[in-house]
Amino acid sequence: MSMLFAGRAVGATASQPNVLQKLLRAVLTHVRQAITSLGELWRSPLWALITVAVLGISMTLPTTLHLLVKNVQQVSRSYDESFEISLFLKNDASATDIATLVTLLQGDAEVAKVRLIDKAAAMAEFKQQSGFGEALAFLDQNPLPDVLLVTPKKNQPAAAEALMHKLEKERFVELAKLDISWLERLAALMNLMQQAVYTIAVLLLSAALLVIGNTIRLSIMDKKAEIEVMKLVGATDAFIQRPFLYTGIWLGVFGGFLAFLVVELMLWWLQGAIATVTQLYQSDFVLNSLSLREFGYLMLIAVTLGLVGSYIAVRSHIKAIEP
């Protein structure tokens, strides 16, 4: 609508489109501006390339560290059995008492699995593994207690410990045991590493944000005359800033994808070396790469950085340019 002249048909509103047409037109305008921004990036490839490289590299390091943490976690997860709590039962517990206890534990929300190793089975295993086979035959009574192996639902050492203390109080339990100190240390180390990854990520991404902001600022300065003309013929700030925001988004898309490519390349490069190591350790370790979801997050963060970086630049600089 015209500001000054009531009844003067202005702009595309003159044809009085309905809501759907308006929406379609708005979408079309956005798509067109996005493509125009892409085209402009293409025409000025050097600065765009440098910014994409900065963003890509800034995102590569945190992504790599994240993968490292993830893979170490995967290795440590294979030691989950160590979280088993051993419950040594009292000697006077009858078979029925034990069966009741097992059922009880299986019903516990914090317990994932209960396994019973009874005296006889324990003895047989001990005979076989210890090498005292003959000597043990001279015992007139089996000195080993019945043992229940309880696997907690939660994998954190603290939770396992809490569960252990709870189970200790059960009636037929003589002693509960959980060797978790080294697991606790590993968990603490991993936590430290994760925090470090986050800190580095925040620092690097802030730097990338500033670089993007500066790139967009330069591009705005470059188009100062054009922006002045657009303001003179009645363009709103929103209209003028949109192409720059799209430029930021495109920088994010390409930067994120570059980071993904570099990480994948690095993994491919390391695959051989890792295969050698795992072979020597006879482990079935498989190097995990980025999942689709993590790739999604990577791209989302990159695009957000591009958008926010350009928004900061646009916000302060486009208003400042007046004809």
Add this chain to the structure above:
Amino acid sequence: MLRFEQVSKGYSGGFVALDRVSFELAKGEMAFLTGHSGAGKSTLLKLISLIERPSAGKVFINGVDLSSVKARQIPYVRRDVGMIFQDHRLLMNHSVFDNVALPLVIEGFTGREMAKRVHAALDQVGLLDKARCLPATLSGGEAQRVGIARAVVNKPPLLLADEPTGNLDPDLSKDIMRVFEAFNQAGVSVLVASHDLGLIARMRYRTMTLKAGKMINDGLTHQEDGE
């Protein structure tokens, strides 16, 4: 259409660009604004297009007080006022067509409707065959006419021109003025700031003369010593 009421504009440092200027431009009227460089012509036009705000007094367009227009509404005011500049201010890396289409793109036109209007505007200034050219390949007069086409493409009721013939030789200047006359005859109000007194005198339109920020003459002929 356009009314100034005791409008003054001073700049920091004490320089007074306009001093209590009042006039009214009727709907469909064409007038010249003249005076030496620094007399306040450009400032007066800038107050209409809201590039500047007056220090005192009021400017009305079609009865709307421009002092009531908020900063974010300025773009919409400018869409109602076609502006032409001495240095034509074309986008040099866009084709003539794109330059003329700019106001339409801003208003959300697309496709065939936009092309139709751009071609109509270019036809009115006689440059239909140059639509695909870049502004750098045009002569001064042609570039200025592209500027006019851009100003009129969305059919504003009011047209402002700031020294549109400043860089042109007399023949080309006459052509440009004829283009303005044609738009005026189609019902558009036109205000042209120019110091080309000879040309203005021959055109015989209402002429307002500014001197040191004061309106010293408002009539059919130019009078420098009308104080």
